[in-house]
Amino acid sequence: MVEAALRLVDQHGVDALTFRKLATELGTSPMAPYSYVRNKEELLDLMLDLVLGEIDLSAPRGSDWAGRLRAMFRSYHLVLTAHPGIASVYRERVKIGPNGLRAIDHALSVLREAGFTRAGTVNAFFALFNYTIGFEQIGEVDPADDGLAHDGEQGDVHQIVRAFFSALPPDEIPNIVALAPYLTGPKRGRRFEYGLDLILAGLQAKHAARAKGRAARH
Amino acid sequence: MVEAALRLVDQHGVDALTFRKLATELGTSPMAPYSYVRNKEELLDLMLDLVLGEIDLSAPRGSDWAGRLRAMFRSYHLVLTAHPGIASVYRERVKIGPNGLRAIDHALSVLREAGFTRAGTVNAFFALFNYTIGFEQIGEVDPADDGLAHDGEQGDVHQIVRAFFSALPPDEIPNIVALAPYLTGPKRGRRFEYGLDLILAGLQAKHAARAKGRAARH
DNA sequence: ACCTGAACACCGTTCAAGT
């Protein structure tokens, strides 16, 4: 049942998920899913947890704590992008399921074993977690569909800029204009890892400073 | 009109925003808002841009690029938390308005002036941007309402853990259990800055390494 | 425990019509 709902979301987006459509997909009546689920929120929570079960938590052999976190959140990112729109289920009211709990606990254990304090572990986890989720939230910078057609030549950057960022005249947003090819590009895979490595580098600096402070005290 | 819609969202949440409720708020017919807006998506985009206009882009006197970025994204964070739920407007289809463009351009200009490459500037911007948005996406770790009442004594951590993370038995999530007081705590203000400083520290390390490499080549 | 059909209280949006 949840699998069928996830299939619907993967194919037509999260907004297209409807008890009625799900029912016809299953060949039942619109009310049949209520036998398995209390309401739509619970269905969404179950779908999210099903997806979170795909995260690879097996640590790469012999790697350090930063490498293990990188591997885990890279997998997390890949799983979320494989199910577009599912990240939007994270809202105020999410109920975390068993797979989500296992993933959280794994990340916390890596940070604790690395020697981070309790507060530091939690803060570091949320930094990685929030970044990963936020990355899925916005897709490519979408065009502002204001009638300007996309039939111009591919190389005409100014045409693209005008279509994508038409809310202000170009001379008010010179940096956006200058960087437009990078802003609209599809280099999402590397982009995620750039930010992930920034956070991990920050954590490693904190970790090193703390070890140094401990050594100086002895 | 957009202001009235924003007031509705601030008071009752983004899901409660309805053309019909907005109309009664304005004392008009349910169809009246359509005179100002093409559809609901456009209304949401206008509301988001109205909020983004509150971001403080005035750089603190005499601070470096990292300090200026910290100030801007701290303000961005405060603005988003002041309007709960508004961050959920960021979806695949957001049309960025003038205030949003100004904020983006400001962040890009700071990074460019600091000496980051074009690709580095864009990647750094998205790291900060995605983290900030992701932070608003999930609120506190919400209780899993499975009938367990919250009437236990405040000090009984195990009770809290069982209520919040009941999807798995405690011995399968030892780190969550051990860190539960930190996970469920309301220390959101400092938590945002922890992650923000991690990203900025990572950027500063990259910046320093690049300057060093340039010097060595001469 | 699982499924059905009809109904209720809502939505966003279209349309024809008014000023």
Next chain:
DNA sequence: ACCTGAACACCGTTCAAGT
């Protein structure tokens, strides 16, 4: 240009009823 009222095609969910 702005507003109205009725209508359409949808929602999630409740309820009474069936197996």
